Amino acid sequence: MIYLNGEFMPIEHAKISVLDRGxxxxxxxxxxxxxxxxxxxxxxxxxxxxxxxxxxxRLANPNTNAKWSELVGRIIAGNPWEDQNxxxxxxxxxxxxxHAFPTGLKPTVFxxxxxxxxxSAELLKTGxxxxxxxxxxxxxxxxxxxxxxxxxxxxxxxxxAGCTEAILVRxxxxxxxxxxxxxxxxxxxxxxxxxxxxxxxxxTYDVVLEILRGNAIPHxxxxxxxxxxxxxxxxxxxxxxxxxxxxTTLDGKPVGPGKPGPVGLRxxxxxxxxxxxxxxxxxxx
Ligand SMILES: Cc1ncc(COP(=O)(O)O)c(C=O)c1O
Numbered sequence: 001m002i003y004l005n006g007e008f009m010p011i012e013h014a015k016i017s018v019l020d021r022g023x024x025x026x027x028x029x030x031x032x033x034x035x036x037x038x039x040x041x042x043x044x045x046x047x048x049x050x051x052x053x054x055x056x057x058r059l060a061n062p063n064t065n066a067k068w069s070e071l072v073g074r075i076i077a078g079n080p081w082e083d084q085n086x087x088x089x090x091x092x093x094x095x096x097x098x099h100a101f102p103t104g105l106k107p108t109v110f111x112x113x114x115x116x117x118x119x120s121a122e123l124l125k126t127g128x129x130x131x132x133x134x135x136x137x138x139x140x141x142x143x144x145x146x147x148x149x150x151x152x153x154x155x156x157x158x159x160x161a162g163c164t165e166a167i168l169v170r171x172x173x174x175x176x177x178x179x180x181x182x183x184x185x186x187x188x189x190x191x192x193x194x195x196x197x198x199x200x201x202x203x204t205y206d207v208v209l210e211i212l213r214g215n216a217i218p219h220x221x222x223x224x225x226x227x228x229x230x231x232x233x234x235x236x237x238x239x240x241x242x243x244x245x246x247x248t249t250l251d252g253k254p255v256g257p258g259k260p261g262p263v264g265l266r267x268x269x270x271x272x273x274x275x276x277x278x279x280x281x282x283x284x285x
Pocket of ligand 1: 032151176177178179180181199200201202203204205238239240241
């Protein structure tokens, strides 16, 4: 079951206009909220990031957070999986094709869910493969925009090379990956690129930094050079669906000894612990 503009329906019944600015220009923003045992994880943070994306593209939020929460709850209840990715998207709506933002449109609001499948035990054991590519995307990667053509091109190149992710560098510095943030470990210290207009402020990135702080794991949030990425002892990618996934091969070469490292394994375990603890906590209104 999906939600479109005020109605719940099977996805096959959902229709939008070909003049929707989401279709014509990619003029919209989105969120993906991971949901475990039918409880959304960090919903308030996802809704806060949604608001930031909406503000950045000057689109009024069509719902209050209470309404979003209700819609997310109904989508979770209306779909068969215990663990879901709840996807929500807002576009500027339908208008005659003209680049400048028209005002006064009725936004298109869409929610759907897919099954949330986190990395398998096998993949976590071996780690994943990645390639390093130049980050040719625009300079507002902090906006969670549905205009993802650059990310799609980069991810396709990774897939064609038999890799799970494309890790991106711009002017000699690590930014993020095509659909995840990146952490590296050198000599026991975790390095993370700071939030800026060049990366999406990941919700998982924030959870990982909280874990690092909370457990006194040495870390530095600072620009990470491409050379540091390439000579790292460990590389991980983080996202809502990948959680904390070790990368053990970069451009065909092993990262460190070519297997998941101790810091990543520890942070992965702490992440699972944190998730379990949050999911056991009482539900707040
Ligand atoms: C480009 C990009 N960076 C980072 C992330 C990670 O964000 P989050 O941890 O909120 O899933 C994503 C998530 O899909 C993404 O698309």
